Every structure is written in C-alpha cells, then in structure tokens.
Amino acid sequence: MSVVVIASISVLAACGKPPGGAPPAAGTPEVGTLSVQPQRVVFTTELPGRTVPFLIAEVRPQVNGIVLKRSFTEGSDVKAGQVLYSIDPATYKATYENNVAALAKAQATLISTRLKRDRYKELSAVNAISRQDYDDAVASVGEGEADVSSARANVESSRINLAYTRVDAPISGRIGKSSITPGALVTASQSTAMATIQQLDPIYVDVTQPSVALLRLKKAMAQGDLEKSGASAAKVRLRLEDGSFYPLEGSLEFSDVTVDQDTGAITLRAIFPNPNATLLPGMYVRAVLEEGVKDQGLLVPQQAVSRDSTGKPQAYVVGKDDKLERRDLETDRAIGDQWLIRSGLNAGDQLVIDGLQRAAPGVTVKTVPWQAPSVTQATAPSDLH
Structure with a gap:
C-alpha cells in the first residue's frame, strides 16, 4: 500500500509544472548581470581653495x-x-585761510603791476621813459602772475589737507x-591701518590645480576623448567646511598663466554671489569645477571589476550559450562608485555584477537582472565624503 501511494504522488508531481519554470541544473551558478550602455559622462574635479574679498581697502x-x-x-x-x-581740523583750517589771504594779496599786486606796465608802454612809445623801465614793468607782471599761480596751488594743497x-x-x-x-x-x-573694509558680495574663491592635471585634461581634449562642456564649462559649485554645498552657483573668472615653482600648481579664480554674506574671507572651501564631457562613456559598478595577480583590472561577461567570458579592461578613472571604462567592454555586453565567487571562463550560468542595493537613511553617504 505504501509503495502504491508513493508512486501515485510521484506521478502527480511529474504532471504539474512548478511556478517560474524548472529549477536550474545542479551546480549551475546564478549571476546578476547588467547590460552595459553608453551614457553622457560629465567630468568634474574638486579642488581646495580659500575665499578672498572682491575688494579690500585699508583705511589710513x-x-x-x-x-x-x-x-x-x-x-x-x-x-x-x-x-x-x-x-x-584746526591747524589745517588756519593754514587754508592763510593761503586764501595770500592768494588775494598776490592777485591784488598783479592788478597793480599790470596797470603800471600798461602806462609804461604808452610812455615808452613817446620816449618819456627809458626802455629798461618798461622791460622791468613787463617782468614784474610775469612775476606777479607766477606768484598768483603759486598762491593758488598753496590754497588747493591746504584745501586737500583740510578735507583729509x-x-x-x-x-x-x-x-x-x-x-x-x-x-x-x-x-x-x-x-x-585704522580699519579695513572688505566687499563681500560678490566674493572670490582662489583654488589651486596641479599643472599635470591641466596637461592631462588638454591632452584628452586634443585626442577627442573629451569635449568641452559648452556654456556650462565655466560654472563652479562650492562645498563648504561643514560638507554642505553652497546654494548659489559661481563662474570661473580666469586661470593663472604661471606655475608656482614651489608647489607645481596653477591658481584658478572663481566668483560667487554672496548676498547674505554666508561666505567670509579666509574660509576653507572646495570648488567643484566641470572639466569636460564624454558623450559615449561606459560606466560600470566598481564591484564588477576585479584584478588579477598583476593588478590589471578584469571583469566577466555572459557570452554565447550563457557561458562566462573574461575581459581584460583598461579603466580611465573612478566616478563615484563606478569605473569609467576606456577599453575591454562594448555597448550591450551583459556584465556580471553579483555571483562572481564561482566565476571562471567557460562556466555556464543562469542570469538574472542585477538590482542596485537600496540605500537606507542610516547608510546613505553624507556630503562630508
């Protein structure tokens, strides 16, 4: 009786199909995969800097x-x-008034010498006086005019000192x-200085960039790996000392033309609106500058990339007949928690993200779509990183 019951149950189980299809064959590993797709990648760099007043004047x-x-x-x-x-102002006021009086005296004397010169001119014409007397009168007028000019300059000088x-x-x-x-x-x-005045709105931010980084950027653009990011290339964001971002966006003003011989760095200056005086001179900040854009960039999660014994990066993709293929990669740079791939992967490749423990070339696997882990509030990365 027991044998018949067991046989009947086996037949019924064989007739039904479990939900989701048949289970994978024994020993077939399951891997989570992601289809690699090109995307627009914006390259940014974060540089240390200090805030500098837009204008500064020391009052003396x-x-x-x-x-x-x-x-x-x-x-x-x-x-x-x-x-x-x-x-x-007492002494300066007295000096000013004295010089005003001296000017008036010089002007009065000039009037008298001019009248004398005019009379001597008429007398000299009829030989009533000597030519020498007339020449002396003319010279006296010139001397009087010089005295007036000097007195007028003294008045202006004393007026300026009084205003000071x-x-x-x-x-x-x-x-x-x-x-x-x-x-x-x-x-x-x-x-x-008696006091110092600083204009804070707008405000400058001076940052330094290694000259080698600038050369690498220019080389990438010359080779066509990067493109200029257009009108937004000059935009700059600011990370404050507490890790938060400054709400207003700035713009790049200029790049220095000289490399510092001690540090090998180039100074960049950005300008930011500062209506609420949130930024104060001398604050340490980090400026996030947009360098360029790669329109067809391949970004993959860092966990999908491992390294061989020589340190070269590699990854696995699912090829024909669900078999694993190992690819040697060339990475460009890390962007967040992803690698920018220069070579080794193509658009549409099924990249293995999870289940790499048993991965080896030629191994047959079952693929499932990879889901990025959800980030909880407790583990969310803060702006301080």
Missing part, C-alpha cells in the same frame, strides 16, 4: 592729528564716501574692528 590717515570722533559701528556695512573718522581731516570710506563693504579710538594721535600714511 593722510594727515597728522588727533582723532576727535569715530562715526561707524564695527562690523557694519558702510558706503563709499561715508565719514569714518574726524581728525582735529575727514576720513571717508574709499569703497562700500563691511568694515572690521577699529584700531584707533577718539583721542589717539595718527600720522600720515602710518603702517597701522
């Missing part, structure tokens, strides 16, 4: 004197032409701390 006195008043709040925004300090007792802001921007207090004595063109 142009005349000597005692500071009577400071007319700004430290750390505030000031406008060009705004009064910052007032220096005692009012120390104005040379540029608009944010002013720092004051090194001078009311009552302090200042001297003309002293080495210590």
Whole structure:
C-alpha cells in the first residue's frame, strides 16, 4: 500500500509544472548581470581653495592729528564716501585761510603791476621813459602772475589737507574692528591701518590645480576623448567646511598663466554671489569645477571589476550559450562608485555584477537582472565624503 501511494504522488508531481519554470541544473551558478550602455559622462574635479574679498581697502590717515570722533559701528556695512573718522581740523583750517589771504594779496599786486606796465608802454612809445623801465614793468607782471599761480596751488594743497581731516570710506563693504579710538594721535600714511573694509558680495574663491592635471585634461581634449562642456564649462559649485554645498552657483573668472615653482600648481579664480554674506574671507572651501564631457562613456559598478595577480583590472561577461567570458579592461578613472571604462567592454555586453565567487571562463550560468542595493537613511553617504 505504501509503495502504491508513493508512486501515485510521484506521478502527480511529474504532471504539474512548478511556478517560474524548472529549477536550474545542479551546480549551475546564478549571476546578476547588467547590460552595459553608453551614457553622457560629465567630468568634474574638486579642488581646495580659500575665499578672498572682491575688494579690500585699508583705511589710513593722510594727515597728522588727533582723532576727535569715530562715526561707524564695527562690523557694519558702510558706503563709499561715508565719514569714518574726524581728525582735529584746526591747524589745517588756519593754514587754508592763510593761503586764501595770500592768494588775494598776490592777485591784488598783479592788478597793480599790470596797470603800471600798461602806462609804461604808452610812455615808452613817446620816449618819456627809458626802455629798461618798461622791460622791468613787463617782468614784474610775469612775476606777479607766477606768484598768483603759486598762491593758488598753496590754497588747493591746504584745501586737500583740510578735507583729509575727514576720513571717508574709499569703497562700500563691511568694515572690521577699529584700531584707533577718539583721542589717539595718527600720522600720515602710518603702517597701522585704522580699519579695513572688505566687499563681500560678490566674493572670490582662489583654488589651486596641479599643472599635470591641466596637461592631462588638454591632452584628452586634443585626442577627442573629451569635449568641452559648452556654456556650462565655466560654472563652479562650492562645498563648504561643514560638507554642505553652497546654494548659489559661481563662474570661473580666469586661470593663472604661471606655475608656482614651489608647489607645481596653477591658481584658478572663481566668483560667487554672496548676498547674505554666508561666505567670509579666509574660509576653507572646495570648488567643484566641470572639466569636460564624454558623450559615449561606459560606466560600470566598481564591484564588477576585479584584478588579477598583476593588478590589471578584469571583469566577466555572459557570452554565447550563457557561458562566462573574461575581459581584460583598461579603466580611465573612478566616478563615484563606478569605473569609467576606456577599453575591454562594448555597448550591450551583459556584465556580471553579483555571483562572481564561482566565476571562471567557460562556466555556464543562469542570469538574472542585477538590482542596485537600496540605500537606507542610516547608510546613505553624507556630503562630508
């Protein structure tokens, strides 16, 4: 009875088809594959840099004197032409008024000498006076005109010095701390600045790039491996000290024409809008620059690429009759968690991603589509990497 029941169950099981088809043959490994497809790859480089003020002006006195008043709040925004300090103007005002009086005297004397010259001219015509007297009168007029010009220059000089007792802001921007207090004595063109003004909107970011990287980029473009990325080539993004990205995009201003002999680097300067003064001078940042574009780039997950005993990269693809083929690769660079393949793979190849433990050339495998692992909130890469 038992033998009959077992035989009946075996016949019924043989008549039914399990869902999903027959199981793979014993010993046939299952691999996850991905169809390699060309895509547009944008090349970027991340370079260290420092923020630099767009404009900077150190405020220094142009005349000597005692500071009577400071007319700004430290750390505030000031406008060009705004009064910052007032220096005692008493001596400069007196000098100015004295020079104005000297000018008036010289002008009055010039009027008298001109009248005398005109009279002597008429008398000399009828030989009423000697020719020498007339020549002396003419020379006196020239001397008087020179005196007037000199007095006028003295007035202008004293006026400028009097105006310098009012120390104005040379540029608009944010002013720092004051090194001078009311009552302090200042001297003309002293080495210590009274205060420093910096324009922060927009703001510069100076970054350095190794000269060898620039040469490699130019070579790739000359060979046709890369193309210029068009109007967006000059766009720059900024990663801040805390790892977050600055919300506003900047643009590349210029590249230095000289290589630093000590570091072998070239300085690049980018400019960023800074309406909220988020970027302050001297901050350490990282600039992300777009270098070029490869229209038909092949990107593959790094886990699909292994290395042989000599360190050369290789990968497996599923060929005819579901058999594995080993390909020797030439990689260009790592972009995120993927390799950019220069040679060794073709568009449409079924690249093996998972199940490489038993992989060997000629092994027959069963393929299933590879699914990229989902990234949970706890394991998501942060901007700090």
